[in-house]
Amino acid sequence: xxxxxxxxxxxxxxxxxxxLLAIIAQPDIISFAGGLxxxxxxxxxxxxxxxxxxREQDGAGAMQYGPSLGYMGLRKAxxxxxxxxxxxxxxEAVDPKNIMVVxxxxxxxxxxxxxxxxxxxxxxxxSPSYMGAIDAFSLNRPRFIExxxxxxxxxxxxxxxxLQKEPKVKFIYLIPNYQNPTGICMxxxxxKKFMDVVTRYDIPVFEDNPYGDLxxxxxxxxxxxxxxxKHLVIYSGTFSKTLxxxxxxAWLVARDDIMKQLDRVKGSTxxxxxxxxxxxxxxxxxxxxxxxxxQDNCRLYAHRRDVMCNAIDKYFPAEVKHTYxxxxxxxxxxxxxxxxxxxLFKYAIEKKVAYVPGDAFFPVSGKRNFFRLNYSYTEDDVxxxxxxxLAEALKEYLxxx
Amino acid sequence: xxxxxxxxxxxxxxxxxxxLLAIIAQPDIISFAGGLxxxxxxxxxxxxxxxxxxREQDGAGAMQYGPSLGYMGLRKAxxxxxxxxxxxxxxEAVDPKNIMVVxxxxxxxxxxxxxxxxxxxxxxxxSPSYMGAIDAFSLNRPRFIExxxxxxxxxxxxxxxxLQKEPKVKFIYLIPNYQNPTGICMxxxxxKKFMDVVTRYDIPVFEDNPYGDLxxxxxxxxxxxxxxxKHLVIYSGTFSKTLxxxxxxAWLVARDDIMKQLDRVKGSTxxxxxxxxxxxxxxxxxxxxxxxxxQDNCRLYAHRRDVMCNAIDKYFPAEVKHTYxxxxxxxxxxxxxxxxxxxLFKYAIEKKVAYVPGDAFFPVSGKRNFFRLNYSYTEDDVxxxxxxxLAEALKEYLxxx
Numbered sequence: 001x002x003x004x005x006x007x008x009x010x011x012x013x014x015x016x017x018x019x020l021l022a023i024i025a026q027p028d029i030i031s032f033a034g035g036l037x038x039x040x041x042x043x044x045x046x047x048x049x050x051x052x053x054x055r056e057q058d059g060a061g062a063m064q065y066g067p068s069l070g071y072m073g074l075r076k077a078x079x080x081x082x083x084x085x086x087x088x089x090x091x092e093a094v095d096p097k098n099i100m101v102v103x104x105x106x107x108x109x110x111x112x113x114x115x116x117x118x119x120x121x122x123x124x125x126x127s128p129s130y131m132g133a134i135d136a137f138s139l140n141r142p143r144f145i146e147x148x149x150x151x152x153x154x155x156x157x158x159x160x161x162x163l164q165k166e167p168k169v170k171f172i173y174l175i176p177n178y179q180n181p182t183g184i185c186m187x188x189x190x191x192k193k194f195m196d197v198v199t200r201y202d203i204p205v206f207e208d209n210p211y212g213d214l215x216x217x218x219x220x221x222x223x224x225x226x227x228x229x230k231h232l233v234i235y236s237g238t239f240s241k242t243l244x245x246x247x248x249x250a251w252l253v254a255r256d257d258i259m260k261q262l263d264r265v266k267g268s269t270x271x272x273x274x275x276x277x278x279x280x281x282x283x284x285x286x287x288x289x290x291x292x293x294x295q296d297n298c299r300l301y302a303h304r305r306d307v308m309c310n311a312i313d314k315y316f317p318a319e320v321k322h323t324y325x326x327x328x329x330x331x332x333x334x335x336x337x338x339x340x341x342x343x344l345f346k347y348a349i350e351k352k353v354a355y356v357p358g359d360a361f362f363p364v365s366g367k368r369n370f371f372r373l374n375y376s377y378t379e380d381d382v383x384x385x386x387x388x389x390l391a392e393a394l395k396e397y398l399x400x401x
Numbered sequence: 402x403x404x405x406x407x408x409x410x411x412x413x414x415x416x417x418x419x420x421l422l423a424i425i426a427q428p429d430i431i432s433f434a435g436g437l438x439x440x441x442x443x444x445x446x447x448x449x450x451x452x453x454x455x456r457e458q459d460g461a462g463a464m465q466y467g468p469s470l471g472y473m474g475l476r477k478a479x480x481x482x483x484x485x486x487x488x489x490x491x492x493e494a495v496d497p498k499n500i501m502v503v504x505x506x507x508x509x510x511x512x513x514x515x516x517x518x519x520x521x522x523x524x525x526x527x528s529p530s531y532m533g534a535i536d537a538f539s540l541n542r543p544r545f546i547e548x549x550x551x552x553x554x555x556x557x558x559x560x561x562x563x564l565q566k567e568p569k570v571k572f573i574y575l576i577p578n579y580q581n582p583t584g585i586c587m588x589x590x591x592x593k594k595f596m597d598v599v600t601r602y603d604i605p606v607f608e609d610n611p612y613g614d615l616x617x618x619x620x621x622x623x624x625x626x627x628x629x630x631k632h633l634v635i636y637s638g639t640f641s642k643t644l645x646x647x648x649x650x651a652w653l654v655a656r657d658d659i660m661k662q663l664d665r666v667k668g669s670t671x672x673x674x675x676x677x678x679x680x681x682x683x684x685x686x687x688x689x690x691x692x693x694x695x696q697d698n699c700r701l702y703a704h705r706r707d708v709m710c711n712a713i714d715k716y717f718p719a720e721v722k723h724t725y726x727x728x729x730x731x732x733x734x735x736x737x738x739x740x741x742x743x744x745l746f747k748y749a750i751e752k753k754v755a756y757v758p759g760d761a762f763f764p765v766s767g768k769r770n771f772f773r774l775n776y777s778y779t780e781d782d783v784x785x786x787x788x789x790x791l792a793e794a795l796k797e798y799l800x801x802x
Contacts, residue, residue: 063645
């Protein structure tokens, strides 16, 4: 005998993100590769106050095992906020019993993959889509289909064509607001048409909404969960981008039968999300100005988006295109057809600047003439200098072809 | 089309733990069913101090994303403590790079199941074994084999017989110290023989050690990881029983190739364990008297074990036997052959007292004449009254047969 890993593990493509991160971690590299919130947005004074109060007022509860669905105080605060925001947009009021607190939205992705997917089942995703979701679902060895997607989001007519011929579709994953990696926001009309198709075909939808609160301009567009008569939407929200990622707190909303399956998995995978951090965030939401804090974040990130976009317009060659996101943390750069962002990467690293090559976001088509930039983390002068370096790399790369 | 869950989810036996917990949650029931630490053991003053200091001194790190393997400060503190305790017993020094912080030991169980198990692969377990581990591994649809186990632990000769004829064994799961549910501690001689077999057959071992620190009397027995020339042991430790479960902090030790696979799963399932709680516990371990705190816990739990055992000896019918654990949180009760702890449960609930029926711990044999009692949570007078009630239920049940 010998130590033998599962076929699932052996089937996974070796991830190159690790080696990539090792390159990027060199101290003199300016990295636009991550997706880190700016640390100055963390409300440390308030988070210290709630940490003390929670331990003083409810220490035994905070340090004890808790229910697998999460701390009811936090589930209620989340339901209240969602109902305040989305019931006026047409959402049926969410009951806290249909909310589960998870240890970061990544855990919600993982659990959703596990409750739906057997080997060779089909997951539909936007093209491109978030690589963390692709990673999570991959542990169940599904087949991905990239649904054609344009600057309004996933195209409903293309979705329907796929649903007509693919019997093994288990769910659709998408990020309607300020998508990762593109920064694109799905239009209201698209959302309505999309939910019409989904409702007719009775297909579950994972609505991943980490960036919806980070809206810089434009009217808020109703979430998919507000157009969902059959309750097919599993809605995912997170505190990682509005408050801080270090607590690993996010939540899922799902109808009873789906929640029952999620709960079964949650209990088997980590019993419950930490009791203490859940209480801290519940107290923060209840006793402090969370909405004001979110607006402060939006102002900072809108400014940083402008700094990056202005620098791109100033330095980049004209044939390189980019999205102009109205929210979120990322923008998406398109190189001329035939270019390879992996080849460009070598030039970029020589110039001491980094990004995420785009092919990681296309699990099927593997398109190579795109890359993702993050603008939330770097200070203005660093962003400007990084974009200047990247422009140099671009010019040298394009000239070499 | 319709909403269709995975075959894996559909194959799971409906858990009756949920309904059972609902019965037990009635306020006038005395429950010995849980496994909760006593809340008065939580060092709240110290945990408040570290919460404040971590936010003051390293707030940006505490609230930001962290590495999937965990916060290096905590991994080093864990390695230092393990090396201090077990290197004198023969363990090769653990390098922090071979430690991963996980979100509760349940997550380590889940991840281990995922890296090794395909459907119909075999997991060997003690008979009986911890139901939470059985739940976690079940998500991969393996076949369990209960290895014959006596009051010294798993029997190496029986293990070898199984290894000779079962080619699909992927790993062995056991709890050598104060086992859940039996409270039994595996003897040194057994451990040596066990590791001899394991080493010859080259089979990974999950050494789950949540209770080893809670030793009430007797010499400490060397862990399996100290007798492991091929590094086949995946060692799991936790802060849930020594410090508090509400932070959900535990760790795994594994050799490089196994850790690499675990890391792949960890990154896809929740990215990383919360940065903030890891820093708090690292600071607690470094700046406070953790060992003294653990000894305080041991004194309390040894006392509570005595209260329960004395009450059992005073009230229970003579034909009902029980283990006398020298550590941990649980003891195990054996009813006369032919009795059914599920039938007894109805009598117990009428008397307003509860436990966990034993068949949940025997996934294959489903033996029904056992149940588990927890003594760590209830105050002395409550324990005495609960055992008195349970004795009444026992007498009525035995008389009814």
